[in-house]
Amino acid sequence: MTDEKPAIEELTHAQAAAELPALVAGIEAANTAYHTLDAPEISDADYDALKNRLRAIEARFPDLARPDSPTQKVGGAVAEGFGKITHAVPMLSLENGFTDDDIRDFDGRVRNYLGLGPEAPLTYTAEPKIDGLSLALLYEKGVLIQAATRGDGEVGENVTENARTIKDIPQRLENAPDVLEVRGEVYMSHADFEALNARQEAAGEKTFANPRNAAAGSLRQLDARITAARSLHFFAYAWGAHSEPVAETQSAAMERFRALGFTVNPLTVLCDGPEAMLAHYRAIEAQRATLGYDIDGVVYKVNDLALQRRLGYRSTTPRWAIAHKFPAQTAWTRLEKIEIQVGRTGALSPVARLTPVTVGGVVVSNATLHNEDYIAGRNSFGEEIRGGKDIREGDWVQVYRAGDVIPKVADVDLSRRPEGAARYVFPEICPECGSPAIREEGDAVRRCTGGLICPAQAIEKLRHFVSRGAFDIEGLGAKQIEAFYRDGWIREPADIFALEERYGSGLRQLKNRDGWGEKSAQNLFDAIRERRRIPLDRLIFALGIRHCGEAAAKDVAQHYGRWEAMAEALDRARPAALAQRAADAAEEAERATAQAEGRRARITEARNAAIAALDVPDDATTAWADLVATDGIGPVLALSLSDAFANPEERLAIDRLVAQLTILPPPAKAASGAIAGKTLVFTGTLEKMTRAEAKARAEALGAKVAGSVSAKTDLVIAGPGAGSKAAKAAELGIEVIDEDAWLALAQGT
DNA sequence: CAGCCTCGAGTTCC
DNA sequence: CTCGAGGCTG
Numbered sequence A: 001m002t003d004e005k006p007a008i009e010e011l012t013h014a015q016a017a018a019e020l021p022a023l024v025a026g027i028e029a030a031n032t033a034y035h036t037l038d039a040p041e042i043s044d045a046d047y048d049a050l051k052n053r054l055r056a057i058e059a060r061f062p063d064l065a066r067p068d069s070p071t072q073k074v075g076g077a078v079a080e081g082f083g084k085i086t087h088a089v090p091m092l093s094l095e096n097g098f099t100d101d102d103i104r105d106f107d108g109r110v111r112n113y114l115g116l117g118p119e120a121p122l123t124y125t126a127e128p129k130i131d132g133l134s135l136a137l138l139y140e141k142g143v144l145i146q147a148a149t150r151g152d153g154e155v156g157e158n159v160t161e162n163a164r165t166i167k168d169i170p171q172r173l174e175n176a177p178d179v180l181e182v183r184g185e186v187y188m189s190h191a192d193f194e195a196l197n198a199r200q201e202a203a204g205e206k207t208f209a210n211p212r213n214a215a216a217g218s219l220r221q222l223d224a225r226i227t228a229a230r231s232l233h234f235f236a237y238a239w240g241a242h243s244e245p246v247a248e249t250q251s252a253a254m255e256r257f258r259a260l261g262f263t264v265n266p267l268t269v270l271c272d273g274p275e276a277m278l279a280h281y282r283a284i285e286a287q288r289a290t291l292g293y294d295i296d297g298v299v300y301k302v303n304d305l306a307l308q309r310r311l312g313y314r315s316t317t318p319r320w321a322i323a324h325k326f327p328a329q330t331a332w333t334r335l336e337k338i339e340i341q342v343g344r345t346g347a348l349s350p351v352a353r354l355t356p357v358t359v360g361g362v363v364v365s366n367a368t369l370h371n372e373d374y375i376a377g378r379n380s381f382g383e384e385i386r387g388g389k390d391i392r393e394g395d396w397v398q399v400y401r402a403g404d405v406i407p408k409v410a411d412v413d414l415s416r417r418p419e420g421a422a423r424y425v426f427p428e429i430c431p432e433c434g435s436p437a438i439r440e441e442g443d444a445v446r447r448c449t450g451g452l453i454c455p456a457q458a459i460e461k462l463r464h465f466v467s468r469g470a471f472d473i474e475g476l477g478a479k480q481i482e483a484f485y486r487d488g489w490i491r492e493p494a495d496i497f498a499l500e501e502r503y504g505s506g507l508r509q510l511k512n513r514d515g516w517g518e519k520s521a522q523n524l525f526d527a528i529r530e531r532r533r534i535p536l537d538r539l540i541f542a543l544g545i546r547h548c549g550e551a552a553a554k555d556v557a558q559h560y561g562r563w564e565a566m567a568e569a570l571d572r573a574r575p576a577a578l579a580q581r582a583a584d585a586a587e588e589a590e591r592a593t594a595q596a597e598g599r600r601a602r603i604t605e606a607r608n609a610a611i612a613a614l615d616v617p618d619d620a621t622t623a624w625a626d627l628v629a630t631d632g633i634g635p636v637l638a639l640s641l642s643d644a645f646a647n648p649e650e651r652l653a654i655d656r657l658v659a660q661l662t663i664l665p666p667p668a669k670a671a672s673g674a675i676a677g678k679t680l681v682f683t684g685t686l687e688k689m690t691r692a693e694a695k696a697r698a699e700a701l702g703a704k705v706a707g708s709v710s711a712k713t714d715l716v717i718a719g720p721g722a723g724s725k726a727a728k729a730a731e732l733g734i735e736v737i738d739e740d741a742w743l744a745l746a747q748g749t
Numbered sequence B: 001c002a003g004c005c006t007c008g009a010g011t012t013c014c
Numbered sequence C: 001c002t003c004g005a006g007g008c009t010g
Helices: A013-036 A044-060 A100-114 A190-202 A211-219 A224-228 A250-260 A274-290 A305-311 A372-376 A455-465 A478-487 A493-508 A518-530 A536-542 A550-560 A563-597 A601-614 A618-628 A635-646 A648-658 A691-700 A724-732 A739-748
Strands: A084-086 A124-130 A133-140 A143-149 A155-157 A179-187 A233-242 A269-271 A295-302 A321-325 A330-342 A348-359 A362-368 A396-402 A406-412 A437-439 A446-448 A533-535 A662-664 A679-683 A704-706 A715-718 A735-737
Touching: A100 A274, A100 A295, A100 A305, A100 A321, A124 A250, A124 A274, A133 A211, A133 A233, A143 A155, A179 A211, A190 A211, A211 A224, A233 A250, A250 A305, A269 A274, A274 A295, A295 A305, A330 A455, A348 A372, A348 A396, A348 A406, A348 A446, A362 A396, A455 A478, A455 A493, A493 A518, A493 A648, A533 A536, A536 A550, A536 A563, A536 A662, A550 A563, A563 A601, A563 A618, A563 A635, A618 A635, A635 A648, A679 A691, A679 A724, A691 A704, A691 A739, A715 A724, A715 A739, A724 A735, A735 A739
Parallel strands: A362 A406, A533 A662, A679 A704, A679 A715, A715 A735
Antiparallel strands: A084 A155, A124 A269, A124 A295, A133 A143, A133 A179, A179 A233, A295 A321, A330 A348, A330 A396, A348 A362, A396 A406, A437 A446
């Protein structure tokens, strides 16, 4: 079909421009026909010819190449290939359990939360945990309109076209609700995996380490035709958005999925308690090798959906489910060397360099050794781990991947320990800068004291500054930061914003060195300029102050509202912060003798004396108390913040940075709903829900739940048998309601 | 004051 | 993903 077309070399620009649209349309039509109708309209050879011609034209006239051209979707380097999809209902992960007792504890927690006794009937489903990748399929009026990967749980990738090629995924559902999002696992069978690898090898292509990687790689193909050729499968096991209730129990929901045309795992059963769950676990474990696909455990879920709803969710996992994982695969290898890495906070982290070995289908050559004690064979309480065996260079060690991800050392074979292998001596000098590395009392890690003098710390801090939750500057990743640091172009965050002015012309001329050119330099400067406007919480997080992560930064930003208010308050509170530290030191010094004499009061006396000696102004005490009383901020974080702002060098660097920025205040908390922002106290017996449940419900509605009634309390919910708290509420003139009124409030909003 | 929950920090491999 | 530690609750 390309016969009459002029050869590429003879094509004029105008001719090429005229031919392109039809070419692109032809390829796209073929794509659609291939995987939506399962009936290719043209032969593979013709398809390839079309694509080759398009590629050739684009190569000769690059200005004609469109960013959405089909040639951009072949085997390309990824990422931008897929659109992002925000999950209407987040795709959470599951809590993991490993031992029988973990599962019994889970059952206990569920019962406790629901207010059920140990003998009350409670049914769970138990199903194999498929080792694949989760996928969310959105159906509207019974038609599949979107498929998204899990991603980080909030935002996934749009792989709709690829999902359409999977036979187990129905394109249409009969008698389905208007909106139904079915979730499940995409996986590849052992047989298909072996066959695929054989084909890959024969074609000289790279093979996959395990079925899960093969499934993931296949689903994330930019060319859906490749996905179609990979025979993937799908088990449905959960749901997200839905316009009407799916069912009343988990098992009925699975039955309904089956009726709708999905495949549901046949090894799903109902269990009437933890012992039955454990029995099923062992039964599945026994069949594991003969299933024909990989599983990595068994998932238990509370069957009754009304109970699931009551149990609700913690921050990242549901309370009504747990994954009982099989023991991780292990392998023995030689530990060649122990190396020390220095992190952002100066922490010295030992890493094992291993003779590469395959563990569960993945080649592992490094493993974390955590800290000094872990190498020595002890945990933080001084108890023995690995039977007290220490780890030495040259040892044969058994490694596994914790949570199937992080390689760790499980055991040491002492019989194979080389002659003369010495106990590992942990360095007390930073290997990067030579400063003393100190281990504070009661701390598990040893830290370099070099601060920003230490290049490792400086670089790690800068990396943190540009990381995802912080300034997130596109084009300025870890590698670039390190290069700029070594060049001396970026030594502190403020330098990033001076980069264009100081080195712009130089960078533009760095043709092809480190991949820089005029265009990429311009992109970087644009990205940096975009970030000159930054939300306050991101700025605080980016500063990399110890103990101040993303969540704490949000709390601090919310508390102060404006940067100036924060800086001013921290400056004012400084004397009180110093007093706090002095008091802590005095307490530490006094503790041993006070305990010997059995006089706890002496500790308080010592603290007070230390504070009194410093003569702290009242406004400092007020500012400090205000900070420490903030939700989520305790003395440790508060001191850390105070130290960062009081350190002259650090403060100057912060001020230089802030001078370059426009800081956006945190959004005012949406005070919607009757109890949002209110402080509640529950007292007496609640009959319709447990305390924990009531608390979770209140917090979900934006309220705070306190334990005792004070002037700050807004509302008291009193059940039967309420005593002093209700009386105190009456005394303070605080509104008191009963459980039914509370339920109305909780449900109404 | 002890136990729970959440957050912070560090780490590996694709 | 996991461990340790900080902060809050009962």
